[in-house]
Amino acid sequence: MLALLRQTTCHPSADWVYREMKAEYPDLSLGTVYRNLNHLCERGLIQRVGAVNGQERYDGVVAPHSHFICKRCGAIVDLPEHAPGRDYLDAVGVQYGFQAEGCEFIVRGVCRGCLDEQADAQI
Amino acid sequence: MLALLRQTTCHPSADWVYREMKAEYPDLSLGTVYRNLNHLCERGLIQRVGAVNGQERYDGVVAPHSHFICKRCGAIVDLPEHAPGRDYLDAVGVQYGFQAEGCEFIVRGVCRGCLDEQADAQI
């Protein structure tokens, strides 16, 4: 499962992982997928990216980077790390007395694919 | 409900809003709370902040600003707008062909209150 999450760039949901692995392990159960995803998160091998349309999404890349989330199709795309974020992160800790441990920068909008579809529909 | 969300700084969940309003409107139902929260979101009068511990949280402040989320108690605290984020946002649109509409910057860690509790417990 870890390998699958590292191979794909689609930031899958638990259900996606389940369906994907079901092909190779026909009697895999959804409960096991959730259990293992939680397990991997606890060990820091994968990370939760946040819920899109009510479904939590996972990321096999734990190195700091940002995400773009398409509000139309729910696609999540990796973006390079947002460097100024780090400075801001430190400032927050000092100013507010928080123990800031990490930060995430999320851009929302419409992805290229959905924009193209929209253009096609107008022809 | 809009007034309540604008008054509080706690970025409440639907359930919090329900319990809070139940005092004044004893036969308010949870379904109505959800319906109205969605309604207000659609009209852009409030915004969703993301789910914490499986519960969506709402914010009566829609002006751009960032959030700190305490991983211990789930508190959400407003932070000033993260200005460099805007430039990054524009760059993303140009580079990837996305129609970037908004961005959010989230800092995670442990809030002051939880840090203090932790310190107290050690005495």
Add this chain to the structure above:
DNA sequence: TTCGTTGCAAACATTTTGCAGTTTC
């Protein structure tokens, strides 16, 4: 034998929805 893992089904929590009744304009 002990520990960790699994499939299955049941349980759980949050959110949405259908319906009938009520209010508002």
Add this chain to the structure above:
DNA sequence: GAAACTGCAAAATGTTTGCAACGAA
């Protein structure tokens, strides 16, 4: 009277959990 809004209960959804069976060390 049409449109919008409500309480209620049922449903839908995503996720977690208890349990018995299986596996490896």
